[in-house]
Amino acid sequence: EAKSRGKNQFVVYEGALGQTRLQRLELVESLRASVGAGDLRLVYQPVVHALSGRITGVEALARWRSNGVDVSPDVFIKVAEESGLVVALGDVVLDIAARDCAELVAASGGDLNIAVNISAKQLREPDFVQKVEETQARMAGASLVLEITERDMVGDDAVSTEVMTSIADLGVALAIDDFGVGFSSIGYLQDMPVRIIKADGSFSDGIDRDERACALLCSITMMGQALGLDVVVEGIERPEQLEHLREHVHAPYAQGYLMYRPMALDAVVEALRENRTRVAAEAVGQRPPSGTSSMT
Numbered sequence: 048e049a050k051s052r053g054k055n056q057f058v059v060y061e062g063a064l065g066q067t068r069l070q071r072l073e074l075v076e077s078l079r080a081s082v083g084a085g086d087l088r089l090v091y092q093p094v095v096h097a098l099s100g101r102i103t104g105v106e107a108l109a110r111w112r113s114n115g116v117d118v119s120p121d122v123f124i125k126v127a128e129e130s131g132l133v134v135a136l137g138d139v140v141l142d143i144a145a146r147d148c149a150e151l152v153a154a155s156g157g158d159l160n161i162a163v164n165i166s167a168k169q170l171r172e173p174d175f176v177q178k179v180e181e182t183q184a185r186m187a188g189a190s191l192v193l194e195i196t197e198r199d200m201v202g203d204d205a206v207s208t209e210v211m212t213s214i215a216d217l218g219v220a221l222a223i224d225d226f227g228v229g230f231s232s233i234g235y236l237q238d239m240p241v242r243i244i245k246a247d248g249s250f251s252d253g254i255d256r257d258e259r260a261c262a263l264l265c266s267i268t269m270m271g272q273a274l275g276l277d278v279v280v281e282g283i284e285r286p287e288q289l290e291h292l293r294e295h296v297h298a299p300y301a302q303g304y305l306m307y308r309p310m311a312l313d314a315v316v317e318a319l320r321e322n323r324t325r326v327a328a329e330a331v332g333q334r335p336p337s338g339t340s341s342m343t
């Protein structure tokens with residue numbers, strides 16, 4: 048990983064994302080300052096019921112601006128995980144989500160899932176279950192969902208069944224994120240109190256064009272449903288994909304740019320209101336949802 052660069056007196060380390068060691072150190076320090084100051088933002092992306100278009104929940108996604116530049120979550124979450132900052136970052140995220148909850152619930156009319164992404168490092172903190180309990184207590188009218196990537200569920204650093212069971216006992220749902228791309232055994236689904244799987248967006252890419260892609264997503268969905276889990280399909284970008292999801296895959300829930308992009312609080316509150324009114328009107332009119340024009 049570390050490479051000497053010729054006669055250059057600096058030793059340049061290249062991380063997985065191509066930054067030099069110096070750039071990475073600067074990122075860590077800048078992120079540490081932002082996290083310390085609570086200077087992160089959350090955007091929210093709705094999850095919808097695939098057939099009706101009704102919004103059933105929102106996923107909180109962290110956003111960070113460093114020196115006037117938006118840094119991709121793929122970069123800063125990795126930096127946060129490697130530096131241990133992800134625990135403090137996760138606290139800030141839980142706090143903002145809890146603070147925004149009342150407004151989200153009011154706009155949705157109640158019964159809203161609020162999902163937060165969690166890193167394995169957070170789950171190994173001794174006080175994590177207590178933090179979850181406190182966060183949930185602040186989220187009246189909503190159900191807290193914790194999303195954990197499949198990668199974090201297995202391997203040497205796998206999260207403990209005990210911690211997950213304590214969290215489930217609080218009534219907080221566990222969702223497996225990026226399901227199907229963790230190169231892993233799925234045996235953990237037997238022991239872990241999982242309620243939701245989120246099929247990785249890569250499976251949706253070709254569902255309307257490629258029978259094998261469609262078969263894979265169908266199989267994931269059937270397996271999840273056979274286990275009594277809710278299945279969310281991520282990465283729905285085109286109307287044809289949504290059509291296939293409804294007609295062939297029968298996955299109950301969907302998320303993607305076609306329906307809603309991640310949005311700032313004000314915008315998602317507006318979307319929740321609009322969705323609630325429209326879905327209620329459609330239910331009264333007994334009009335079967337057609338196409339996607341009504342969903343975007």
Ligand code: C2E
Nearest residue numbers: 108109120121124140164165166282283284302303304309
């Ligand atoms: P994720 O949890 O799987 O989130 C979904 C990502 O896909 C988000 O990227 C979202 O903006 C993007 N996305 C949603 N719909 C579509 C679509 O139709 N097409 C495509 N191409 N992409 C779509 P984002 O916000 O850049 O986040 C990337 C990852 O960073 C997240 O993946 C999650 O693993 C991580 N992350 C974000 N916020 C947090 C956080 O607060 N804590 C932790 N631990 N991780 C976070």
Ligand code: MG
Nearest residue numbers: 106164194224
């Ligand atoms: Mg997620």
Ligand code: MG
Nearest residue numbers: 224225245281
């Ligand atoms: Mg995901």
Ligand code: MG
Nearest residue numbers: 224225247248
């Ligand atoms: Mg992902």
